[in-house]
């Protein structure tokens with residue numbers, strides 16, 4: 694488990710490339726036959742990947758000790774989106790089939806949790822976010838068709854994209870976790886530009902569907918103190934509440950966004966005009 698401390702914007706602005714990558718980048722999200730876990734002190738979000746290939750992968754019982762509880766999801770909810778081949782989750786004996794680009798919300802209290810792939814040649818890749826939860830909501834699979842989707846942007850500004858909102862109040866109740874997936878159209882390179890911050894929530898982006906010779910230049914920092922992080926396929930970036938979070942790719946790509954904090958109001962954003970950025 695990789696633990697990341699919270700970081701003040703005054704400290705972040707002093708960091709060089711290596712420092713920014715150490716604090717904000719999650720370089721390895723998926724490892725074959727393993728569960729990866731990055732625990733941020735920012736709103737206590739946990740992010741990682743689960744990639745069962747030759748055998749099922751379980752949430753280890755030892756996680757309880759790391760979080761001071763009997764088991765990981767005793768006081769937490771978890772959301773995952775499958776960016777690999779078809780697979781399944783088994784929660785206290787109940788099985789959920791999860792196809793490609795399908796999501797599963799796991800309510801507080803699931804104790805025996807394990808994951809598998811239907812075909813080891815096309816392993817499932819479950820990208821997950823987990824947040825502290827105050828009550829149990831029903832576990833539920835959400836398909837792409839069931840997500841709340843909207844297409845934004847324009848080819849003229851190279852930011853044509855479709856936002857699929859899987860875990861938002863319009864789709865299903867969660868305690869604080871919001872998650873979704875944004876797909877950039879062919880020929881579009883910019884996401885979330887003009888950009889924004891939101892003091893009320895932190896956010897994590899996972900970038901994927903990038904070729905090995907492609908990259909996303911992820912923009913972060915306060916609007917007048919911007920920095921960038923070069924992100925490659927299937928890497929994630931932690932975005933504190935004070936930071937913009939936008940990106941421009943060398944090709945189009947897809948990213949998953951996850952938010953936790955005060956509210957689940959997707960449009961509760963502090964917009965930043967391009968002219969005001971430095």
Ligand SMILES: O=C(O)C(=O)C[C@H](O)C(=O)CO
Pocket residue numbers: 854856875884885886891896938950959962
């Ligand atoms: O394409 C976009 O714009 C997004 O997906 C925005 C993110 O969902 C976000 O930053 C929400 O706060």
Ligand SMILES: [Zn+2]
Pocket residue numbers: 889890891896938
């Ligand atoms: Zn945002």
